[in-house]
Amino acid sequence: MVQLKKEENFSEWYNSVIEENNLTDKRYPVKGMNVWPPYGWKAMRLIDTIVREEFDSREHEEVNFPLLIPEDQFQKEKDHIKGFDSQVYWVTKAGDNDLDIKLLLRPTSETAMYPLFSTWIRSHADLPLRIYQIVNTFRYETKQTRAFIRVREIHFIEGHTCHATFEDAEKQIEEDLDIMRGIARGLCLPFRVHTRPEWDKFPGAYYTKGIDTVLPDGRTLQIASIHQYRNNFSIPYEIYFEDENGERKPVHQTTFGLSERMLGAVIAIHGDDRGLAFPPPVAPIQVVVIPVLLKGEKESVEKAAGDASNRLKASGIRVRLDSRDIRPGNKYYEWEGKGVPLRVEIGRREAQENFVTAVRRDTGKKIRIESASLEHEIAALLDEISDSMLQKATMSEKAQERRVENLKDIGPGLNTVWWCGDEACGKSIDDETGSSILGMPEEKSSSKGRCIVCARDTEKIAVVSRPM
Amino acid sequence: MVQLKKEENFSEWYNSVIEENNLTDKRYPVKGMNVWPPYGWKAMRLIDTIVREEFDSREHEEVNFPLLIPEDQFQKEKDHIKGFDSQVYWVTKAGDNDLDIKLLLRPTSETAMYPLFSTWIRSHADLPLRIYQIVNTFRYETKQTRAFIRVREIHFIEGHTCHATFEDAEKQIEEDLDIMRGIARGLCLPFRVHTRPEWDKFPGAYYTKGIDTVLPDGRTLQIASIHQYRNNFSIPYEIYFEDENGERKPVHQTTFGLSERMLGAVIAIHGDDRGLAFPPPVAPIQVVVIPVLLKGEKESVEKAAGDASNRLKASGIRVRLDSRDIRPGNKYYEWEGKGVPLRVEIGRREAQENFVTAVRRDTGKKIRIESASLEHEIAALLDEISDSMLQKATMSEKAQERRVENLKDIGPGLNTVWWCGDEACGKSIDDETGSSILGMPEEKSSSKGRCIVCARDTEKIAVVSRPM
Numbered sequence: 001m002v003q004l005k006k007e008e009n010f011s012e013w014y015n016s017v018i019e020e021n022n023l024t025d026k027r028y029p030v031k032g033m034n035v036w037p038p039y040g041w042k043a044m045r046l047i048d049t050i051v052r053e054e055f056d057s058r059e060h061e062e063v064n065f066p067l068l069i070p071e072d073q074f075q076k077e078k079d080h081i082k083g084f085d086s087q088v089y090w091v092t093k094a095g096d097n098d099l100d101i102k103l104l105l106r107p108t109s110e111t112a113m114y115p116l117f118s119t120w121i122r123s124h125a126d127l128p129l130r131i132y133q134i135v136n137t138f139r140y141e142t143k144q145t146r147a148f149i150r151v152r153e154i155h156f157i158e159g160h161t162c163h164a165t166f167e168d169a170e171k172q173i174e175e176d177l178d179i180m181r182g183i184a185r186g187l188c189l190p191f192r193v194h195t196r197p198e199w200d201k202f203p204g205a206y207y208t209k210g211i212d213t214v215l216p217d218g219r220t221l222q223i224a225s226i227h228q229y230r231n232n233f234s235i236p237y238e239i240y241f242e243d244e245n246g247e248r249k250p251v252h253q254t255t256f257g258l259s260e261r262m263l264g265a266v267i268a269i270h271g272d273d274r275g276l277a278f279p280p281p282v283a284p285i286q287v288v289v290i291p292v293l294l295k296g297e298k299e300s301v302e303k304a305a306g307d308a309s310n311r312l313k314a315s316g317i318r319v320r321l322d323s324r325d326i327r328p329g330n331k332y333y334e335w336e337g338k339g340v341p342l343r344v345e346i347g348r349r350e351a352q353e354n355f356v357t358a359v360r361r362d363t364g365k366k367i368r369i370e371s372a373s374l375e376h377e378i379a380a381l382l383d384e385i386s387d388s389m390l391q392k393a394t395m396s397e398k399a400q401e402r403r404v405e406n407l408k409d410i411g412p413g414l415n416t417v418w419w420c421g422d423e424a425c426g427k428s429i430d431d432e433t434g435s436s437i438l439g440m441p442e443e444k445s446s447s448k449g450r451c452i453v454c455a456r457d458t459e460k461i462a463v464v465s466r467p468m
Numbered sequence: 469m470v471q472l473k474k475e476e477n478f479s480e481w482y483n484s485v486i487e488e489n490n491l492t493d494k495r496y497p498v499k500g501m502n503v504w505p506p507y508g509w510k511a512m513r514l515i516d517t518i519v520r521e522e523f524d525s526r527e528h529e530e531v532n533f534p535l536l537i538p539e540d541q542f543q544k545e546k547d548h549i550k551g552f553d554s555q556v557y558w559v560t561k562a563g564d565n566d567l568d569i570k571l572l573l574r575p576t577s578e579t580a581m582y583p584l585f586s587t588w589i590r591s592h593a594d595l596p597l598r599i600y601q602i603v604n605t606f607r608y609e610t611k612q613t614r615a616f617i618r619v620r621e622i623h624f625i626e627g628h629t630c631h632a633t634f635e636d637a638e639k640q641i642e643e644d645l646d647i648m649r650g651i652a653r654g655l656c657l658p659f660r661v662h663t664r665p666e667w668d669k670f671p672g673a674y675y676t677k678g679i680d681t682v683l684p685d686g687r688t689l690q691i692a693s694i695h696q697y698r699n700n701f702s703i704p705y706e707i708y709f710e711d712e713n714g715e716r717k718p719v720h721q722t723t724f725g726l727s728e729r730m731l732g733a734v735i736a737i738h739g740d741d742r743g744l745a746f747p748p749p750v751a752p753i754q755v756v757v758i759p760v761l762l763k764g765e766k767e768s769v770e771k772a773a774g775d776a777s778n779r780l781k782a783s784g785i786r787v788r789l790d791s792r793d794i795r796p797g798n799k800y801y802e803w804e805g806k807g808v809p810l811r812v813e814i815g816r817r818e819a820q821e822n823f824v825t826a827v828r829r830d831t832g833k834k835i836r837i838e839s840a841s842l843e844h845e846i847a848a849l850l851d852e853i854s855d856s857m858l859q860k861a862t863m864s865e866k867a868q869e870r871r872v873e874n875l876k877d878i879g880p881g882l883n884t885v886w887w888c889g890d891e892a893c894g895k896s897i898d899d900e901t902g903s904s905i906l907g908m909p910e911e912k913s914s915s916k917g918r919c920i921v922c923a924r925d926t927e928k929i930a931v932v933s934r935p936m
Contacts, residue, residue, distance in 0.1 A: 027587055028580075029538050030571065035584055038529035038599070045530070061506035062513070066621050067535075067604055068557075070497050086563040089536075091573070093558040094608035103498065105559070112496075116503055119495055131506070136535055136604070140562040153534050 010217040032145035032152030042284035050186040068103040083203020105138040114237035148264030159256035169252040188279035188389040194439030206230040218412020276339030280382040292347035304351040315375040418449035419462040425453035500613035500620030510752035518654040551671020573606040582705035600627040616732030627724035637720035656747035656857040662907030674698040686880020744807030748850040760815035772819040783843035886917035887930040893921035
């Protein structure tokens with residue numbers, strides 16, 4: 001069981017809490033390609049469900065494109081190739097035959113989708129096109145891999161849109177931020193939006209907005225990214241439409257990418273020294289019902305626990321009845337470690353007097369709930385837990401913010417600095433502090449200052465951190 | 469739109485009905501790797517949902533294993549390799565590096581999973597292990613590809629189980645047949661179970677049961693298969709457990725495979741000269757609501773149609789409101805082609821008198837439904853449609869059955885023949901008739917006859933057909 005302290009050694013705590021609670025199995029013989037056992041996969045699928053609801057409610061349609069991309073099709077947008085070339089896996093043989101055209105495993109699906117888009121889109125009536133898919137993608141990472149954070153087979157969610165104008169694409173990006181807010185609410189996670197510096201944008205993009213969250217050790221993790229492509233891909237891939245005046249124009253495109261890093265952030269930010277702590281919307285088990293038995297009262301207590309469990313299940317709550325013949329204390333410990341947000345204890349008094357005792361994992365608080373209003377009050381409690389988990393995570397994030405005037409003061413967390421905007425100054429922050437420019441925040445500065453490197457006057461601020 | 473007659477040219481009808489209704493896009497530049505556009509993907513996901521419900525309700529847990537399998541791991545069970553060797557795609561390079569150990573794209577996941585199973589299973593308390601996954605798998609098909617029926621990127625559902633004894637594994641296979649019955653009910657499809665002849669079993673299996681359905685042209689399609697592995701894989705992959713007496717024993721395993729062929733069968737069997745016909749449980753749109761407008765009454769009719777659509781949606785029915793400004797007749801034609809099982813028409817009379825007119829796609833019958841009981845009656849009608857679709861498909865299947873005494877009488881459909889059981893006789897059926905032995909049916913014969921090839925006395929019957 002988890003002995004490591006999260007604050008003392010975050011990195012080892014993270015690995016051990018994942019392995020002990022069976023969220024992933026890293027014993028698969030290809031490094032960075034991990035097995036999703038039932039408990040971890042259930043959590044990921046619950047996150048996917050939230051993502052689907054957010055996309056679907058904004059009229060994005062789910063599709064599924066092939067994994068393998070022919071080499072010639074991949075090479076049409078030259079910045080894009082340059083960005084991914086060193087990271088792709090190549091299929092060169094099938095059966096005993098060498099392939100005439102090599103096939104690559106998608107690192108992302110622009111080059112699989114866009115040749116088809118050029119046949120799907122003919123006129124302005126076909127726009128906007130808004131689709132997404134949830135698929136496995138592959139990147140040959142050379143850095144050290146880490147469960148859910150840096151892997152070689154990525155569980156990837158990618159939204160792709162096409163629009164008649166740049167302005168329409170800009171509006172889409174605003175909507176993507178709404179989608180992100182909806183998803184983050186489900187994960188009980190705060191996030192920041194940073195427009196990445198030029199040298200750190202997505203290969204082929206006009207600009208990139210990173211969705212970043214701060215981990216407990218002060219490093220930042222990009223959990224999603226949104227890209228404005230303008231017509232950078234539509235011209236080489238010939239995605240043109242005829243506008244109302246019969247004029248042929250390239251579409252403007254955006255993409256929105258998310259991955260299992262969301263699960264990594266959930267684990268890292270909400271977990272504690274007792275183990276995992278799942279927010280109720282993505283908890284594989286939201287409520288565990290535990291009969292607390294003393295000798296001779298077995299029957300009525302077990303019946304009350306079974307009834308409560310069945311009623312909660314029927315109301316749509318993910319519940320587990322734990323009737324194993326081991327001491328209740330051991331069960332409490334185990335389910336806390338697995339991150340179940342709410343425990344329901346039912347003993348002799350509860351069974352006789354028709355109530356249950358609910359215990360919140362986050363606060364330890366015990367709440368008496370009358371059986372008559374069981375479903376309603378448990379659902380309300382789960383909502384309350386979500387609210388407090390988001391609030392707590394938001395406060396931790398705020399505690400990681402600081403305004404910094406000198407390079408030597410740059411530390412863990414989010415350092416806001418004045419920056420002239422030059423790449424040279426940006427990169428020397430990296431060289432001198434080991435932290436780098438995440439990008440420009442959404443909020444603009446209303447005053448002026450001096451670049452933290454060259455001391456020139458500037459109105460620009462940037463956020464500096466050490467990314468995961 | 470669909471002009472082809474299903475009876476006259478089934479094969480072309482099948483292709484055109486799929487393309488015209490946007491279930492797949494075959495313009496992707498790698499043959500046999502098709503794009504799933506929104507409508508087709510929605511249908512597939514609804515089938516997946518039924519599959520998940522059937523597995524989950526029988527305590528199978530969903531997992532997700534890596535796609536890429538190292539060559540050495542793949543080669544432990546020798547019949548299995550022989551069966552798949554000519555069909556695998558090989559990853560030999562990553563970035564600029566040649567890989568030390570080649571990786572193959574899973575054609576099926578035995579060799580990805582079983583090395584891990586050997587770490588997951590220690591004692592009898594870990595058994596049974598019952599998992600499934602829904603993933604992309606790859607087979608380098610050399611035969612002509614066909615949408616949903618023979619593809620190179622397969623949408624694959626694979627159940628894997630481990631048991632303490634052969635008898636427990638046999639019971640699992642009975643349960644798999646229950647799962648299959650549940651799924652087939654959702655698809656409104658009949659199916660037959662045939663124990664495949666030795667030479668046609670799954671590579672590495674002890675025996676294979678094929679789940680076959682008959683297509684309108686008299687050919688049969690295997691939509692699923694169930695395999696008893698005995699300990700054929702557990703010995704080479706070292707999946708052993710300690711039994712109650714402390715003895716170390718290899719587990720007994722089964723697998724259950726299903727794919728997008730289920731969707732292919734739904735299209736082929738239920739469709740007609742007007743286009744697709746989806747069974748309600750897997751119809752992406754179950755009900756289309758169409759306001760039938762005459763001049764001057766626009767507002768009340770549109771409001772009534774909008775209300776009906778919202779109420780149906782709120783009750784969990786997949787509904788589409790079609791308010792486009794085109795003639796109702798054109799809409800009827802289009803939604804029939806797309807296979808929507810029920811149309812709801814709302815005109816002036818309906819709006820004034822508070823009812824709707826429902827029209828069944830399968831029978832053309834018009835039904836008056838009072839608004840007060842809208843949700844309830846529409847749900848009941850959808851159930852009725854499912855029942856009639858299953859009944860109709862079952863009758864068509866029965867019409868394809870025949871008992872055959874002479875090789876020259878073997879024709880399309882299911883030919884039941886006497887067979888001595890010898891491979892030589894089995895294969896000569898193939899050579900002489902072009903049809904082949906599907907296998908032995910579940911029902912045993914109670915009498916005796918003479919082998920249709922060698923005329924020896926036998927108690928065995930076999931079913932002969934021309935498989936797709």
